[in-house]
Amino acid sequence: MKKKSNDVTGTGEFDLIDRLKFILPEIKNKDVLVGIGDDTAVIKINTKEAWLVTCDIQIENRHFRLKHTSLYDLGKRAVSVNLSDIAAMGGDPAFALVSLGLPPNLTVADYDALFKGMRDQMKVFDAHIIGGNLSGSQKHLIIDITVIGKARIDHIVQRKGAAVGDGIYVTGTLGASGAGLAILEKYGRNYPEQFQPQVDVHLSPQPRVAIGKALAREKIASAMIDLSDGVAGDLYHICQMNDVGALVYLDALPFTEEVREAAKLCKLDMDQLLLHSGEDYELLFTAPDSINSDRIQEIGKGFGIPIHRIGEIVLRSFGYKIKEQTGEISPLKPQGWDHFKTV
């Protein structure tokens, strides 16, 4: 047991990040508007604009399995998880740097396909790969991408900003990526066609850049984060950052019929899937109740993406809770997807 608590695996991602508060000095450079602890760092360009900078490391058999995905889709996905962080700040993707660790069994055709996927996903947002670094890797493919986006400073939405009384909203539906992964694990690549949308979300999620920008520009979102760790894990980051609690309504969590069916087929617990499975890369945001709920729905409709109110920000003293279908209120575990576990 002693060993476990002293090694990084026993400590966990969030506690490790928390330690940095005590190790790293306070940033006194006034160009750094946001440092560690948000979806992206924010660096001032001039009085009106800022760069958003974020990176994300993806390791084979931890974040993806090559038996499930084409290299092309993997390239798109590796870019998308970073674009999703830019989206969560309300920014516009602009540039990427790509670091790769290439295992010996990777073919040149694989390498080309990976870059083509990255290129095509960047192209959707008129963004470009401008640099990077290649290395060999012993056994597993490693993809680390840094994305730089741009935003108007007065439009940037941070994790900070949620207040008691704000509604909690999510774009799209939940659990699709987790369901897609379960379907792939069960059937391999010959899965029933009806689950194509879930598999697609898992293998190549669509970052919510346009809707993120609209929510930011119209000053609707008071705080925002992208769903990489799942609702329970990611909403907890917002609560901690703002010293508030939250009440999530279980029966308000949006999902598709296929997700329910996949859960049944794969013997997944639906509550677990909707609350604790990650990598949907939807946006979770809070908005003051003064903002007309119809206006929020309307914005979603404009992009063909539903937006659902799934709960409310409450006093910290109330805690972090879930309201069951029965009306019963119980604690919500702040655990989400843990990237220290294997997929």
Place this chain on the structure above:
Amino acid sequence: MKKKSNDVTGTGEFDLIDRLKFILPEIKNKDVLVGIGDDTAVIKINTKEAWLVTCDIQIENRHFRLKHTSLYDLGKRAVSVNLSDIAAMGGDPAFALVSLGLPPNLTVADYDALFKGMRDQMKVFDAHIIGGNLSGSQKHLIIDITVIGKARIDHIVQRKGAAVGDGIYVTGTLGASGAGLAILEKYGRNYPEQFQPQVDVHLSPQPRVAIGKALAREKIASAMIDLSDGVAGDLYHICQMNDVGALVYLDALPFTEEVREAAKLCKLDMDQLLLHSGEDYELLFTAPDSINSDRIQEIGKGFGIPIHRIGEIVLRSFGYKIKEQTGEISPLKPQGWDHFKTV
């Protein structure tokens, strides 16, 4: 044999980067002043200034061995190899993002020490870690750092710019890192004290930021690169970029007595060590012969670092050659340190 030429290991780092010319679209964003193919990408901030952005992935047992280094030194080193790229453009380091893949056996104390090393090396240049990403890794420690620097646009020195007739110069001395590694491999951590400087260069090289800035500001360097792959490999990048050849004088390559002694003890070929061993992180630059050689030496002296003229840029038709001590001229192999091999 067929397999070998189709996999990434058989293709090699430089050819893989070359393929991107055909895969990635031309960058039409006019804010991107330099894209793939230099030490850093360059993004315009305003009419006078630009960001320099670079990343470098370091993988355990490929770029470093934990039996040789403390985690603190490793943190410093991982930052330094990126700062060295900023130095090679004549820029000022400002910010870093840190992506880590942490293996299960790493302790929290290791993690802290790694970040302390990174922090302290950034602090030397008044630069800050502003973001990052953590993941578990199966077996090996992975460190990928993105560094952002700043430079005046009219001061930036690129790989492009060398012309026939330019002298070729290096800062400091050569072969120290390779000698330090050989000493560590031979003796472990109980190496003879006289080789401390070489071991230090290997474990924690000092990026030549101040001298790089001076060479850029005084418009002395026409082209510049940092020595990560070794003189023969890195100078070749400059030749290719400028469609020129080079003649290197073997007897002008600077080294210390300890490096010669380490080579003898460890049975290393001196020419190989000086030309083809990498990771010295000195600067290699070209300068027009119109620039007074004394002025170049003087700049070096100002920083306590010798600068040596080691050759000249010649017509491409002359080729890529080395002048031996005997006066004989023979082809110089453009091979350097290959990060697709293990250390």
